[in-house]
Every structure is written in C-alpha cells, then in structure tokens.
Amino acid sequence: MIHSVSANQPSFHTVNFTTGLNVILAERSEASTEKDTRNGLGKSTLIEIIDFCLGSRARKGKGLVIEPLEQWAFTLELTLGGNRVKVTRAVTEHNRIVVEGSTKGWIEQPDRDVKSGEMIYTVERWRKILGWALFSIPMSTGSVKYKPSFRSLVSYMVRRGPSAYLSPFQHTARQQTWDVQLHTAYLLGMNWEYPSRLKSLKDREEGVKAIETAIKTGAMEGAIGTVGELETQRIQLEQQTTSAKQALDTFKVHPQYESVQQDADRFTQEIHDLANRNVTYRRRLSRYQESIKEEKPPAGMSLERLYEESGLLFPDAVKRSLDDVRVFHQRVVSNRRDFLETEITRIQKVISEREEQIKELTDQRAEVLEVLQTHGALQEITKLQERYVELRGSLDRVQTRLREMKNLTATKREVKAAKAELVQTAEQDHEQRVGVWSEAVRLFNEHSQALYKSPGRLVIDVGEKGYEYQVEIERSGSEGIGKMKIFCFDLAVLQVQMQIPHGIDFLIHDTLMYDSVDGRQRALAFERAHEVTTSLGGQYICTINSDMVPIEDFSKGFDFQQHVQLTLSDATPSDSLLGIHFERPGK
Amino acid sequence: MSATYATKLLLAFRSGDTCAMPGCNCKLTPDSDSGYPINVGEAAHIAGEHNGDGKKKRSARYDPSMTDEQRNHYNNLIYLCSTCHTTIDAIPHGENAYPVERLHKIKAKHEEKVRQAMLDAFADVGFPELEEATRWATTIQPSVVTTDYSLLGLDDKIKKNDLDDDARGVIAMGLGVASEVSRYIESVAQTDAEFPERLKAGFLEEYWCLKKEGIKGGDLFELMCRFAQRGFTRQAQRSAGLAVLIHLFETCEVFEK
Ligand SMILES: [Zn+2]
Ligand SMILES: [Zn+2]
Numbered sequence: 001m002i003h004s005v006s007a008n009q010p011s012f013h014t015v016n017f018t019t020g021l022n023v024i025l026a027e028r029s030e031a032s033t034e035k036d037t038r039n040g041l042g043k044s045t046l047i048e049i050i051d052f053c054l055g056s057r058a059r060k061g062k063g064l065v066i067e068p069l070e071q072w073a074f075t076l077e078l079t080l081g082g083n084r085v086k087v088t089r090a091v092t093e094h095n096r097i098v099v100e101g102s103t104k105g106w107i108e109q110p111d112r113d114v115k116s117g118e119m120i121y122t123v124e125r126w127r128k129i130l131g132w133a134l135f136s137i138p139m140s141t142g143s144v145k146y147k148p149s150f151r152s153l154v155s156y157m158v159r160r161g162p163s164a165y166l167s168p169f170q171h172t173a174r175q176q177t178w179d180v181q182l183h184t185a186y187l188l189g190m191n192w193e194y195p196s197r198l199k200s201l202k203d204r205e206e207g208v209k210a211i212e213t214a215i216k217t218g219a220m221e222g223a224i225g226t227v228g229e230l231e232t233q234r235i236q237l238e239q240q241t242t243s244a245k246q247a248l249d250t251f252k253v254h255p256q257y258e259s260v261q262q263d264a265d266r267f268t269q270e271i272h273d274l275a276n277r278n279v280t281y282r283r284r285l286s287r288y289q290e291s292i293k294e295e296k297p298p299a300g301m302s303l304e305r306l307y308e309e310s311g312l313l314f315p316d317a318v319k320r321s322l323d324d325v326r327v328f329h330q331r332v333v334s335n336r337r338d339f340l341e342t343e344i345t346r347i348q349k350v351i352s353e354r355e356e357q358i359k360e361l362t363d364q365r366a367e368v369l370e371v372l373q374t375h376g377a378l379q380e381i382t383k384l385q386e387r388y389v390e391l392r393g394s395l396d397r398v399q400t401r402l403r404e405m406k407n408l409t410a411t412k413r414e415v416k417a418a419k420a421e422l423v424q425t426a427e428q429d430h431e432q433r434v435g436v437w438s439e440a441v442r443l444f445n446e447h448s449q450a451l452y453k454s455p456g457r458l459v460i461d462v463g464e465k466g467y468e469y470q471v472e473i474e475r476s477g478s479e480g481i482g483k484m485k486i487f488c489f490d491l492a493v494l495q496v497q498m499q500i501p502h503g504i505d506f507l508i509h510d511t512l513m514y515d516s517v518d519g520r521q522r523a524l525a526f527e528r529a530h531e532v533t534t535s536l537g538g539q540y541i542c543t544i545n546s547d548m549v550p551i552e553d554f555s556k557g558f559d560f561q562q563h564v565q566l567t568l569s570d571a572t573p574s575d576s577l578l579g580i581h582f583e584r585p586g587k
Numbered sequence: 588m589s590a591t592y593a594t595k596l597l598l599a600f601r602s603g604d605t606c607a608m609p610g611c612n613c614k615l616t617p618d619s620d621s622g623y624p625i626n627v628g629e630a631a632h633i634a635g636e637h638n639g640d641g642k643k644k645r646s647a648r649y650d651p652s653m654t655d656e657q658r659n660h661y662n663n664l665i666y667l668c669s670t671c672h673t674t675i676d677a678i679p680h681g682e683n684a685y686p687v688e689r690l691h692k693i694k695a696k697h698e699e700k701v702r703q704a705m706l707d708a709f710a711d712v713g714f715p716e717l718e719e720a721t722r723w724a725t726t727i728q729p730s731v732v733t734t735d736y737s738l739l740g741l742d743d744k745i746k747k748n749d750l751d752d753d754a755r756g757v758i759a760m761g762l763g764v765a766s767e768v769s770r771y772i773e774s775v776a777q778t779d780a781e782f783p784e785r786l787k788a789g790f791l792e793e794y795w796c797l798k799k800e801g802i803k804g805g806d807l808f809e810l811m812c813r814f815a816q817r818g819f820t821r822q823a824q825r826s827a828g829l830a831v832l833i834h835l836f837e838t839c840e841v842f843e844k
C-alpha cells in the first residue's frame with residue numbers, strides 16, 4: 001500500500017493515495033495549443049518517482065538522475081512487511097535508501113549511518129527487502145542462475161513506457177523469453193523453476209553448439225576434424241609414436257660414428273685398390289707364363305743351312321763364330337727364362353700377399369659395418385627424440401580433442417534427456433497446480449466479461465519450449481482491445497498476488513493504457529479496478545489526460561472526481577508535478 | 588727456373604704424350620712435316636711457381652713452404668695441354684676447383700692408365716709394328732762392328748743399371764715379344780746385313796747423349812723408352828719401339844753390362 005509520494009523541494013505537489021482507485025489527472029489549459037504539452041506535466045514522472053523509490057536502475061543523465069534535479073530527493077510512504085515506513089532516495093546519492101519508521105520483522109535490518117544517524121539500505125539490499133515483502137521472494141535462492149527478480153516482477157505491476165503496453169506478458173520489448181516465462185509463471189503462482197532449468201539446459205546446448213562450431217571452423221586451438229577423421233588420425237599417430245619410441249629405446253649411440261664411417265669407406269677403397277692391382281698383376285702373370293711356354297729354340301742356323309744348300313763348304317772360322325753366336329743366343333734365352341721365372345714367383349707372391357691383405361681388410365670392414373648397423377650418431381638420436389616429442393604432442397592434441405568431442409556428444413545427449421524429463425515433470429507439475437493457475441484464468445475471463453460482455457481466455461500451455469501464454473478476448477472490430485487484455489491480465493495478477501501473504505497490493509498504469517480504448521471500456525475499467533481493489537484492500541493508481549475521462553460512460557453513482565488525488569496543469573510550471581520547469585536532456 | 592728438359596720428357600713419356608686432364612685426351616705430339624715429333628704439352632705446376640712478389644702474378648696453389656727445387660720437381664708437375672693448363676691456373680675459380688690433392692690424383696691415375704695401355708699393347712706387337720718402329724734406323728750409319736758375346740744375367744743387369752721396379756715390369760713384359768723382335772731383325776738382316784748394327788748405333792747415340800747430360804738409372808731407362816717410341820701415336824707402334832729397346836737391353840747391346 002502506497003500512502004504518499006513527496007519530495008524535499010517545496011515546489012513539489014505531494015500526492016496521497018488511498019485504497020481503491022487513485023487518479024492523477026492531467027489537464028490542458030485553454031491557452032496551450034500544442035498537443036503534447038501535457039507530457040511535461042509529470043504524470044509519467046510520478047510513476048518514475050515511485051519506481052525510483054522501488055529501487056529502479058539509476059543511470060546518469062537518464063530518468064530522474066539529471067543535472068536539474070541533483071538537489072532532489074523523493075520519498076515514498078508505504079506499508080511494507082507489516083510496517084508503515086517512509087523511504088527516501090536522493091538523485092545524487094542514489095545508491096542509498098533512507099528508511100524512516102519501524103522495520104521490525106523485516107528479514108534484513110537497515111544499517112545506521114554513523115554521521116547522520118539515518119537508517120539506510122543499499123539499493124541492492126533494498127530490492128531484496130522489496131522482493132521479500134511484495135513477492136515473497138526468498139532471501140536466498142541458492143546457486144540457481146535464473147531466478148525471480150524483484151525488478152522484473154515489479155515492472156509488470158508498475159508498467160512504464162510504451163514498450164510495457166505491447167503484451168500482457170512483457171514489461172519491455174527487449175525482455176528475453178526465459179525472463180517472460182519465469183516471471184509470468186511466478187506472478188501466476190506457477191512453478192518458475194521449470195523455465196529456469198529449461199534456460200540453463202538451453203545455455204548448455206548453445207555452449208555445446210558454439211564449441212562445435214569453433215572446432216569445425218578451426219577457431220579453437222587444437223586438432224581439427226570430425227570424430228571419424230580424428231579417430232583415423234589417432235590410430236596413425238599411435239602407430240607412429242610406438243615405432244618412434246621403439247627406435248628410440250633400441251638406439252645405441254657411437255660417439256665416433258662419423259670417424260667409424262670414414263674407416264669403413266677407407267677400407268672399401270683400399271680393398272678395391274688391392275683387387276684392381278691384382279687383376280693387373282694376374283694379367284701380367286699370365287703373359288709371363290705364356291712367354292715362357294711359347295719360347296722357341298733360337299734361330300741363327302740359317303747361314304749354315306744356306307752354305308749346305310749351296311753345296312759350299314762351311315768355313316771353319318765362320319763355323320767357330322757361328323758357334324759363339326749359337327751359345328750367345330742360347331744364353332739369352334735361358335737368361336730370359338730365368339728372369340721371367342723369378343718375376344713369376346715374385347708376382348705370385350705379391351698377388352697372394354695382396355689377397356691376404358684384402359681378406360684382413362674385409363674382416364676389419366665387417367667389424368666396422370657391424371658397428372655402423374647397430375649404432376647411430378648422436379645427432380640422429382636427437383632427431384629421433386624431437387620427432388617422438390612432436391608425435392606425442394600431436395597424439396595428445398588429437399586425444400584431447402576426441403575426449404572433448406565425446407564429452408560434447410555426451411553433454412548433448414544428457415541435455416536432451418534432461419529436457420525431455422523436465423518437460424514431463426513440468427507437465428505433471430502443471431496438472432497438479434491446476435487449482436492455482438486456473439484461478440488466474442477464471443479471473444481474467446471475469447474481467448473480460450465485465451469489460452466486453454464477452455468471454456476472454458488466458459491460455460497457459462507447457463511444452464518443450466517452456467510455458468506458452470496467450471490471451472484472447474472474442475470481440476473483433478474494437479480498437480484498443482489489446483490494451484484491455486493487458487488490463488484484465490494485470491488485474492487478475494493483482495488479485496492472485498493479494499491472496500497470498502506478502503503479495504503486492506498495488507497496480508499502477510500510465511495513461512498509455514487507455515490510448516485508443518473506447519470510452520465505454522475505459523469507464524468500465526476504472527470502475528472494475530476500483531471495485532476489485534476496494535474489495536481486497538488494494539490500490540489501483542493511474543494517470544490520465546483529462547480529455548480521456550469518459551464522463552458520460554460512468555455508471556450511475558460512480559463519482560470519478562472523488563478518486564482524483566492530484567490534478568496537474570500546463571498553465572504555469574508551478575502547476576506541474578515538480579512545480580518547476582526543466583529540460584530533459586536529449587529529448 | 589723451371590723444370591729441366593729431361594724432366595719434361597719424362598713427364599711426356601709417362602703421360603703417353605696425352606693431356607692428363609680426364610676427358611681431354613688431347614694428343615700432345617702432333618706429327619710434323621720434318622718427321623720429328625714436337626712436344627706441345629706443358630709441364631704444369633701442381634703447387635704454383637710464383638709467390639706474386641716480383642713482376643709475375645701469384646701462381647695458383649702457391650705453397651710458400653716449398654723450395655724452388657721441389658716446385659720444379661717431377662712430383663709437382665702434371666702434363667697438360669695449354670687449354671687445361673690455363674683452366675687449372677685461373678684464379679680464383681680454377682685454383683678452387685683444382686686443389687693440389689685433386690691434381691695429384693688426376694696425374695697418378697693418368698700415368699697408371701698410360702702404363703697399363705703400354706704394357707697391354709705388347710700383345711699387339713708383330714712384324715708390321717716392328718717395321719714401322721725401326722724404319723728410322725735405315726738412315727743411320729752403322730758403328731764400328733765389335734764382336735762381343737759376353738752376357739749378363741737380367742737381374743744383375745737391372746741392378747747394375749740401377750733400374751726400379753717400374754722399369755723391371757716393362758722389361759718383363761717386353762721380353763714376351765723379345766723372340767719376335769729377334770726374328771724380325773734377323774729377317775731384315777737377310778737383305779740388309781748392317782741393319783742390326785744401324786739399329787744399335789741409333790740407340791747407342793741417344794744413350795751416350797743422355798748419359799752425358801748426367802741422366803741415369805730409371806730416368807735414363809725411361810728416356811730411352813721414349814726415344815724408342817719416337818712420338819708414334821698408335822700404342823702398338825709405341826710398344827713395338829719399346830720391344831726393340833728391351834731386345835737390345837737383353838742382348839746387352841745398350842746399357843751397362
Ligand atoms: Zn705452371
Ligand atoms: Zn687437355
């Protein structure tokens with residue numbers, strides 16, 4: 001229950017409220033011609049002030065937090081949690097809520113300001129108090145990420161700005177689906193945990209999708225590929241890693257590997273040289289052997305034969321000389337034989353010596369080659385190690401990614417299952433709470449009947465996408481019917497809330513609610529609001545332009561003027577709510 | 588100071604009068620109209636000759652630790668055509684491409700190849716080759732005929748003339764055709780009785796000439812071999828010339844006995 005709105009500046013027009021209908025009237029003077037001059041009167045400002053005192057977000061340069069108002073502080077007197085208190089919030093020190101009056105029984109007590117002695121809450125704590133006192137929000141809702149917020153709930157009951165009048169279930173155009181589902185459910189006494197858990201599951205789902213996309217596009221560091229491709233890679237890498245490890249384990253380093261290699265090359269060269277030289281020697285040998293074999297008896301007898309053939313007597317002197325020649329030739333030939341035989345022996349010896357050498361060198365080379373086959377150079381092992389480390393790294397990356405992808409798949413499956421289960425539980429829960437939400441449906445229908453003489457339907461469905469709400473009033477051709485849907489819904493919500501302890505007991509509408517609504521329905525709406533709130537002890541506060549008041553359409557005995565708590569005029573600045581003229585920045 | 592004439596001849600002989608550079612195969616004793624061979628090969632320095640202090644530029648592969656004698660020694664020379672000589676001496680590319688060790692290897696390989704070809708060609712020596720190899724002797728005046736039938740064992744003779752194993756190998760191979768040479772000389776002597784004496788006179792003249800220059804031992808033998816080859820280009824002719832020399836060696840007509 002809001003008792004009054006006041007301010008620390010004398011020019012301000014203090015407003016008092018009672019139970020039932022409370023109207024702030026905005027009057028246009030004869031002199032003014034501009035259609036929208038009434039906008040400066042402060043009907044919206046009044047709602048803004050109430051919301052400000054209810055802990056609305058204060059942003060510098062926006063709303064009330066502007067330079068012309070920096071000296072201002074606004075006070076709301078209201079009954080809250082069983083106590084009538086005055087709460088004051090200053091434009092400059094807007095994080096400080098000063099409370100006057102008893103706060104006995106409140107779940108959290110204000111702090112005392114040591115300097116001023118005032119009792120204060122920070123805005124954050126003030127919202128908690130309000131949440132508890134107006135919507136029974138428990139002080140602690142645990143670690144749940146998506147939970148009822150006082151600010152979102154109160155925004156349904158204090159609808160501000162054009163975007164709050166678009167749909168019954170939304171208080172701003174930017175409101176997210178889960179926010180709509182959760183807070184509407186909360187206001188209607190349904191299970192708000194269902195949309196909350198559904199949103200958390202959706203978050204996980206989207207997280208998985210985002211990671212999958214990042215993996216596919218390579219935006220995420222690590223191995224790239226599908227599970228199948230990565231499995232193939234993993235198998236290959238495992239084989240390569242194993243063989244690299246084996247090579248590394250069995251690797252024997254020979255510190256002088258290169259010099260051993262040079263030895264081997266030298267042995268090979270020497271063996272070749274020796275073998276080549278022996279080939280030449282063998283050829284020579286066979287030539288010598290042939291020379292000896294082919295040796296014919298020495299010639300030189302021809303002269304003697306010539307004498308014989310001519311029948312001449314061979315002279316003795318000549319004969320003696322010929323003998324000498326014969327002996328000489330025989331000696332030449334035998335000398336030659338001796339020499340060649342010596343040579344043959346010598347060469348044979350050299351050949352066999354070389355063969356011996358070749359054999360020795362071949363053995364030595366075999367030893368060296370054995371070393372070369374079983375050992376490696378130091379650089380080789382370093383290379384092997386580097387390769388092994390590299391392979392291990394690649395394998396790790398692929399395995400990690402595979403694990404991640406399997407986890408993702410598992411998470412997806414889990415989320416899907418959890419969603420299915422959640423839907424089932426929600427459906428059951430919805431069934432069980434039929435008593436609660438059908439009351440809202442019934443009330444909505446009642447209001448629709450009252451306004452349009454036609455049934456209205458508030459449909460609450462539960463499905464995979466969460467709660468789905470719909471309102472319908474079967475009456476075509478009537479402009480402003482959309483607005484009245486909101487009115488009927490809000491009024492039904494107020495009734496539902498007032499039936500529970502610590503439920504909000506006021507509903508505030510701007511003149512926007514009545515734009516393009518027929519006069520008859522406007523009149524019925526005021527009467528209905530008054531009737532309902534009066535019977536429950538609640539309040540309906542609204543601002544309206546004087547020319548929109550449907551004087552002709554009110555029922556007999558309904559004195560509209562009696563409910564007007566304040567009349568604002570554009571005649572002089574002092575007739576506006578704040579009593580001063582000020583410019584809103586950027587407007 | 589540069590290499591002696593004898594050293595150059597020896598180099599030419601061992602290189603088979605062919606450029607030592609692998610793949611060049613350039614013949615370095617072209618036939619001349621005069622009938623005498625002209626040596627166009629160059630005794631190229633392996634480690635360079637000049638230090639670059641004087642008028643001349645520094646030679647490729649110059650080694651300051653060597654003496655001039657060492658620089659001009661047979662061991663530091665390689666037989667090349669002038670093109671290949673220019674190539675290996677070009678600074679810096681030739682010098683870099685042909686370091687000392689590489690040239691030594693090229694030289695050794697080439698000389699071994701030449702020697703082997705020479706030995707192998709003894710098998711091809713017959714009367715036609717011998718005829719060509721001894722044609723020069725027909726114009727020689729025979730020396731005074733001395734009848735000396737004394738002989739020395741071949742081993743003893745090799746020792747006495749201070750011949751090395753290389754010479755010994757050549758002699759042994761040459762002996763394979765020694766009887767062929769005897770038969771040929773004998774057959775020529777049937778019509779030209781003075782032919783053996785002429786042949787002997789030609790060799791002896793060269794022999795004494797070389798001795799006078801102070802050449803001895805293996806070098807003397809090899810220069811005689813080169814004389815016997817006369818600048819022939821066919822290997823069989825060259826080996827035929829050698830075979831004649833070895834025949835004379837065997838019968839103690841030339842060389843010490
Ligand atoms: Zn030179
Ligand atoms: Zn050349």
